[in-house]
Amino acid sequence: MEFHDWIKWNIRYSGNVEVADWTEFFTAACWLIWKRRNVRIFEGRIISFQSISARVSAILQSMKKVSSHGRKLNWDGQQPRCGPNTWKPPPRNWFMLSVDGSFLPDSQRGGCGRVIRDFEGRFVSGFTLRPVGNDSLTTELWAILMVLKHAWDTGLRQIMVASDSLEAVILVKEGNINVHQYRVLVEEIRLMMQRQSNISLMHVSRDANHVADFLARKAPNNWPGFSVISSLRSLFLC
Template identity: 35%
Template sequence: MLHYCAVAFDTPTSVAANMLSQQLVAWPCPPNGYVCLNVDGSLLGSPQSAGFGGLIRNSFGSFLGGFYGVAAQASILYAEIMAMLHGLELCWDKGFKHVICLSDSLQTVTLVKNGTSPHHKFANEVFSIRQLLDRDWNVVINHTLREGNACADMLAKMGANTISPLVKLVEPPSELSPHLSADAWGVAFIRK
């Protein structure tokens, strides 16, 4: 529909340029035998409060578990790292042996994949994640675009608005249902 509106009101040259600058982004469904762990951090309000959250889904997009909580430090990087740490711990506790972990924080993904100096502010947390990755399981850590991480973003915002250090979810919160359905159906969002 967006395409047809653009065609109706733009010149042919501007339509082509606009379409070239757009990218469709959807939640990437994991292959059979894998679960997808989406994690995110959020920094909200004044005074600022940081939260984290995430969820585990199977290849059909079904909710297998989730979590959210308030971060001990008002830092977006800390919240993103804690989201990955708690998410991987939850996957391990639930017995998932093949996990694709997606974060929209490229900095967090890079720190976890490459390691960090022992003098880094969050070296202990990154080291804890790397220790988890060394266990007997197959975990792939990748970056995803923000538009494909909407469910984790919503849980991270819930974390920033709570006082609980960690809330584990067996069922998804009702406000997450439309986003879960959109992801399961492969609805894509336009990224400019």
């Protein structure tokens, strides 16, 4: 069996194995082994395989918490930190649409990230987008617009949109855009919001927007164009 086929087989395998959730275990282990290799090459440090095994287990536990309770994803397998600025679920039968934008001045490229979770904190979907723009505010506005369009297209009618950009939230909700450079973009966001009878746009801390922030920072380099993320597992394949 070729190496590529072996990887695909393990990702899709669902037979009898001693480890529960084998697909998630395998993808997390591959990511950490790849990370171990980079640390050894670029930092000269050696991470033991026993440590990798323990971190895989911790990551899987964190994934389950993200899926069931909306907790912050623990990428490094370390003890998670809790506090008042963590993600909070929306009211019953509502959906939380967490968005974020990032911009890299050196490369002049931006990225948007979005993750949708229900009132029980269960992951619904996510996406990344590399929009046209030349600053962080543009990417934040694009992230808000695209998540509103997606919500409308998929029939989500009771939604809370959360952004960690206070500037973008204020501009959309009450900003004077008559001579603003992003007038057209803000007008389109406002029109999308007017379509929805039950919608809320609010500002949250970055700690409460961790997953969307992660996706936004990955988008400029790793995902050209528009990419849909259908499961938590696919986050590890970035």
